[in-house]
Amino acid sequence: MVNDSFKALSHPIRRGIVERLGEGPATVGDATAGFGVSKPAISKHLKVLEETGVVRREVRGRAHWLSLEPKVLGEAADWMDRQRALWGRLFDVVDEYLKEGSR
Amino acid sequence: MVNDSFKALSHPIRRGIVERLGEGPATVGDATAGFGVSKPAISKHLKVLEETGVVRREVRGRAHWLSLEPKVLGEAADWMDRQRALWGRLFDVVDEYLKEGSR
DNA sequence: CGAATCGTTAACCACATGGTTAACCGTAGC
């Protein structure tokens, strides 16, 4: 669902993880270093990203490799695109409409 | 902040309101009819949208007119665009990388 | 003026979220 994507991205740490994974797959340790929270906290964020389908996990030996699942994030981006198209088309009209109405 | 935009859009009712406002400004009653929650609940959602700068309010008589503030939502959309650009460029590589590594 | 309308504020409640520490599990390396 689109809602899940936005929820997943609504936390800065999770968005940070997604940004790093945008540069390529990485282990949990590498993808999540430097956020200043404990490992269990990271683990929970990863669970959210995985359950919403934004991130995929592949266990290899003792390392867990993470990578993006673009399709799901694409749904959210599509919603954004649609909204932006509306704004672009209507913002000026909207603005004028408001000014007119207040006369 | 970008974070606020995502938070604002992470709730289906708030996203529904934004969608309606995408078609033009509307009063609180019109923009929020049919969501199946009480008026105070609506009021809180509007507060979030307003505080994050996604929605603008203009009080006119006893009616409150709402309209979108595209600039703020644009920040979130930009973030999305950047991520998508990364995916587009790197998804195939990422995929290949994973397969290679598991040999 | 009095009543209806549009919307907010206040007080409260249940549950989700995000963090912690402590303990654990599976794999890798000496």
Add this chain to the structure above:
DNA sequence: GCTACGGTTAACCATGTGGTTAACGATTCG
């Protein structure tokens, strides 16, 4: 085999979120 490493699970806690009902405030209309 034992220890170190990468990461998760369990239990707990504080705070935030999203909803409710009740009451109120301001504007419009008869």
